[in-house]
Amino acid sequence: MNRSLYLIPLLLLPLWASSCSKGEEQDKAPQGRKSIPFPERLTGEPLFNEYCLSCHKVRGKGGSMGPDLTAVADRRDPRFIEQAIREPSTLFPGTVMPPFDRFSKKEIDSLVDYLWSLK
Template identity: 35%
Template sequence: MIKHAIRILLCLGAAGFLFACNKPDPNHLSWKERRAASLAAQQAKEKGVPAVAKAPEPVKKSPQELFAERCQVCHRLKGRGGEAGPDLTGISRRANSDYVASVVCDPDTHFPGTGMPSFAGQFTDQELHDLAEYVCGVK
């Protein structure tokens, strides 16, 4: 009975593998598609259009948006937000923006065992600075 079930599973796995291998490669272009792409690139070059489009600039978020997305789940500010972490309203009476930025990036150094996740590398330097300044500026 068990050997029969194993054989069925192996057959189903092999069939699934063959089915997956039989799909055309989405990165493969036919001769006609390659020729059309080559002609389009040549025409663009002749017109002075760059061959590679520039990537769009990332959308810059305000410190308020960053706080709402990343901090407000646990922290309150001006009466709004979560209650898992401390209320940050008036934090500037106890800390400056450099300290706040440091806590955001390495909370375990300042408050071990609280469960606050590190946000190191999740903000640009400017975003981190602006976020810390915003939090400290709320009275």
């Protein structure tokens, strides 16, 4: 049997490896579509809709377990709103609202900005 047949895959390996640089395939998006980093982090209104709307109402939509937050910016300052999101039980003892301390600073800021924009 011809030994050169065994060498062909070994010779092609560096060529194949150089054509597929690390992460290159992940960065390519189909034509006409913008590349979105994974995972996409929610901010502002979409973040509120995902985590808060089931209990809180805004502009007539949402749950009724928590207070209506449509005009929260008229009653509270941004630092209070941030603390209410991160540590609700420190402001409202006995509340059933869970602490959202797993949210990043950016996510909390975007929630506060969204609620402040309803003013």
